[in-house]
Amino acid sequence: MNTTWIILGATSAMARAFARRLAAEGAGLLLAGRDMAELTLLAEDCRLRGARLAEPLTFDARDAGGFGALIARLETEEGELNAAVFAGSMPDQSLIDADPALIGGTVTDSFTGPAHFLQLLAPLQEARGGGTVVGVGSVAGDRGRIGNYVYGAAKAGFHTYLSGLRNRLTRAGGHVVTVKPGFVDTAMTWGLPGLFLVASPDAVAGDILRAVKKRRNTIYTPFFWRYIMLIICHIPEPIFKKMKI
């Protein structure tokens, strides 16, 4: 069947790896993000790897006015319409501490912007009787920590949103996969101290694609983060609040 994916935040390393895997399967790809020059290069790369269609489009999570045009473009494709959200931003917590106004942008990039877009897309997916949404959250959203709790809070909001959207789309034959990556070797984590067991973007992309095919609800990637977060989430708050992890 004809499937088309719109990928939000397509220039991120994880999104690129995911797009390439979809391209190798011959999917249609609408690659959306802010850096048109980079998106154009990625689109050509995906075409050469076998994508039925690969087209760069502008998406800015902070400019909801542009979402309608993306939805309209997506609507022109026949068959199954899918979306994968890799957009998000993680300013250093110390920068946010110095300028709380940064909270708004972080929440828009990582949660409300993509959610707004998915909310516009949902009726279309319902009308077509299916479709998949992949939402990339973060293990940081499972519990607030001193190091990045604003980013974590935005991702926690996104997780909850995805869970509700899953509840909704399931009724129409659709599906939502919530992805919670641990440390992934991307520009966001490059040079950060204290990282361990860092996964490659391609390994994460492989996990996501498997989860899509098996219609998994929530995955941790790499898988062992489920257990790490299980422990972290069960540390009693009186102890946790004094820890720095």
Place this chain on the structure above:
Amino acid sequence: MIWKPSDYAGWGRALKASGDVARPERRAQAQSLSAQTPAPAMGMRRSYGDAALNSGGRMIDMTRLDRMTGFDPATGLLEVEAGARIGDIAAAFAPRGWLPAVMPGTGFATVGGCIAQDVHGKNHHHAGSFGQHVAAITLLQHGKTVEVSPDTPLFRATLGGLGQTGIILKAVLRLMPCKGDVMMVTERRAEDWEEHLALLDGSTASYTVGWLDATAKGATLGRGIVEEGETGAGLVKNRTRFRKVPMDAPHFALAAPVVRAFNAAYYNRVPARGRTLVKPIGDFFFPLDKIHDWNRLYGKRGFHQFQCVVPLAAAPELRTMLEDIAASGLASPLAVLKRMGPGRAGYLSFPMEGYTLAIDFPNRDLARALILRLEGRTADAGGRLYFAKDGLGTGARIGAMYPELADWQAEVARADPDRHLETDLVRRLNLRNAQ
């Protein structure tokens, strides 16, 4: 974060470096790095020695600029970024009937690295070196893009030029038509040195390479297996299974008795009358890529690979070198013998018409001494060392091995006058100064 403090090593893990590494994910970032903080570029660090090391300095990791950005099926011209890996290009294009015209022994090598070392493959006797199939290169020099076309001095200084003429951003490769994504491989035993050379000399196959049992002495000196390959289509191939070496092996993992036993088994697995197999393309071209991190088999001290090429007439000298290696008991299972053609694209390109011998040694005092002896004998025989492998050379006789060194130096001095792009290898061998 732009700069990540890193400890990194060449593929042999015997030579290491510490320093800040930047890894641009967008072209504009690479451009601004080149303008503001020029530093040598590196790819997947598959060079064994210190070609991609810059101790105490900075490096720019190009592996995330790895997109294929244009292909013309009428001409086979593929535009690709420097960080793209040869194996990925092969995997994407072989099913459509195209292959990189020259592929080195690992698919993890990047296009930028293949250019900077002007690598060769199992078809060197027909196709020549990698650079002979490069139609254009785009360099970043001081933040500006510079287009380099073949038949210019800058092109010849860039092919095999160890990254000293600028950061390689992208290139246009002339792909070669192939029948499909499988290989028909014929393996034959060579019982001794003479038969081994005779099989290599007489081979008419597109791809030819000899595996050498470097532990064999006396009457069996030089015995091995000659592999000949042709691409094919419509055949059923085995699935490639990937394995990973999870940790550094203990030092006795490749001790002499183990290697002797392994080599004997490896030799005997091919029937005396020979055999023909169908293999996935990757299995033939990149046999060791199936074992991720195989360099850890040599333990934490790492290993060195020695590779030289000597003129055809110097085959007896090469035999003497092999006698020395066999007598030392230091050899590892990885030893390769190949006949090269004359094809080369740059001033510092390795190939010359003759025989090339590549062999791994664990990083021990005796092995280092042996490699230095082999370096001297290579020079005496009129041959040369391969910069992609070398980690021990002294540089004293590099000028004699590479007669066009001065041409390269002149071009490099123009391209990088402030010496921002020097690497550990360039300093160790004193390549950029008059010899």
